[in-house]
Amino acid sequence: MCQAEEEYNGLECKQEKIPVPTSCFKEYFIHKLRAMLGNNRVIFPHEKVLLAVSGGTASYSMLSQVQEFICVEDSAYSPEHKLAVERLFSSLKILIAKEDMLQTLRQHLILHIARENGYSKVMMGDSCSRLAVKLLSNITLGRRAALASDTGFSDHRYGDVVIVRPMRDYSFKEITYYSRMFNVPSVFISGLDTKTHDKASIQRLTESFVTNLQADFPSTVSTIYRTSEKLNTSVMSPQSQTAEAASKCLLCLCALDTKAGKASAFNATLVSEQLSQIELQDPSVEAPARSAEEGQGCGSSNRLPSHQDLKTLLCYSCRLTIKDMGATDTLPPYIITEAEKQQKRWEMLLRNLNE
Template sequence: MCQVGEDYGEPAPREPPRREQKCVKCKEAQPVVVIRAGDAFCRGCFKAFYIHKFRAMLGKNRLIFPGEKVLLAWSGGPSSSSMVWQVLEGLSQDSAKRLRFVPGVIFIDEGAACGRSPEERAKTLAEVKPILQAIGFPWHVVALEEVFSLPPSVLRCSSQEPAAPEGAYKAAVDSFLQQQRVLPQPRVQPPRDPQSLVRPPAAAQTEALSHLFCSVRTLTAKEELLQTLRVHLILHVARAHGYSKVMTGDSCTRLAIKLMTNLALGRGLGAWRPGFSDERHGDVVVVRPMREHTLKEVAFYNRLFSVPCVFTPAVDTKAPEKASIHRLMEAFILRLQTQFPSTVSTVCRTSEKLVKAPRDGPAAGDCGPRCLLCMCALDIDTADSATAFGVQTSHLSQIHSPTPLTETGTPQGPCCSPGGAWAQGCCQRSSRREDPQACIVEQLCYGCRVNMKDLPSLEPLPQYILAEAQLRTQRAWVLAELRDCLIEDSDDEVGQS
């Protein structure tokens, strides 16, 4: 009902009709995906954008030469499946710039480590085999139990070929194209009977692997151990079949999570970097062509273009957020990425700018000793550092009995040195040689030492790790014994020579 003095005001103006949004690339088609705020792509432009990022990452680094054998590590997940699909399309005849390397695919069955039954593992393999056959690349299905039959040489960093001179890549491409014009190379066909290559693991190895993971106390140590054994098995397969490169499907989001997780585990910056290549293994180089793609882009691409994936439960499947450092850091990064969309890219780009300060000592440089498990440079030294202090503190906490006293009341030291437990005398070396656990622990980096604390006994570890640890200990002991007998050249003699 109308009232006197009531101010009705003017009616609210109508909002102008919004102009229909178009693709930011072609400005014509309607967008189907929105990657970031303001970045809306149509189907065709998004595919070209996605493929260009993959090809540009391979092209600007120029690490994979024409005709080189590359092993694609496929886990069945979204990122690795998208990577295999990109390689498959890049090798097709319809591709504008064809890829020139020779690919192969490896799939590792980790069901025993996750506590899956043989029926569930067989069902997963039944889903994996048709996809591998449809891809058409030579493939290898390997069970994780085969780590118990690996040789100790898998833990040795083989000598890497020297860096190719400038212009070598272009010369290799020209030579490869000339050979193709003269004599086209036939495409390598996969085996006709793939069932013969899939060997079921032995029951004893399956039981040993289950016992190993059941003996680990925390989920963090389980994930680290699983990742270590997986890398060792992939390296062995790559070397056995002549692959010089291993291609993984780590996305930018996954690399940022892994970087922050390694920092939380105490590995530092020198252990692992989210760059394009990882050359710590020597003759086999790990490359990451998906490092510029986010998980959101990978999910959109797989959905739009029907990329086949296989879901396999992992060790941390259905685990709560605070069950492990990996799960906690993943939730932290993804939550930040939701609120601040540039979190992942900022973490990855900042890590590339950080350079570890050089230091003197046996752990400096690439030629120094490496960790027995992760093959990174050992960050344990005797210098006044936080890492050394933490290791020494943990070492002292394990000493339960006090030092026995002599008749005069003074501590009884070793027979060869009055320096006590800190001196590198013969008694200390002999005691360490007799203790296998001490021999293994002293050859690990700080992060691996922390993880090994959650393993009550080192006996369930695969035999190749124990054998390589014993071999390194014996070699170090022999070198220490021979060092006293060698005659070093003086500075004057070196200058005269």
């Protein structure tokens, strides 16, 4: 196998010592994907695999190396679904929360399509450049529990559907060269952060930070990416053995990370919220409102989960996402239904323990 140089314009095959920029690089590019799939042994022959194509160069480069695919496009939502999503996003105040919620809903949609069509695996086009940004963003947003799942080759948190990332060894530069050499098409779809400044959100700032570092220090992305592999080794192995038994976040479906020590950021947030509630608390005013809510009963299907109810079902980062949401009724119905089911399970469990 030929070794590719950093600059592919002057690429030459090291074995034959002759310049063959196109064929040599294509062999290298395709071999890299096959090696990634072969070494991890997650996808097997004749297995139905769904390809999630966002329209970007990475996902289309992945698509060009396989034969069949299904494209999930955000703009293909039904008018009713788009109206519900717009209503939800209007209730979120800051861009950080909107981007985080968009990523969550997009993941839910991909999983729904995979389950409806009998796919057990979903291939995502996340490159190592994209995963480096996601790793740093997750750390900044407090998504410690999701680091291994969001950046590893395979993500088993969903049970019946496994997410795989065969493009995670490819840099953005490699993908760009491959797309230009072999005319791989791509589509630009504007997002929430399109035409925003670098400090508009944590995600946008992290992407700008990694991109600027990569321009001056080419090994930056590789260093961050290798760090994510070490995190996968140390974090994912214990969780994979008890994934079914552990409680999971209602939104991101990662293990709940709310059982933290007194010196944690999560505990500091709880203390701040408790102090704020004490300052604003007026029992004579709040008591009737509380009794009216409780009077509907836990078995009522018309009762919507309050912010406090939802918080007990969310991880630290997802709690921050819905913190400024005006009302919980803007959440998709399937999330509210699942929240009610989980609350009923906890109530039944508590009753059994008390008996």
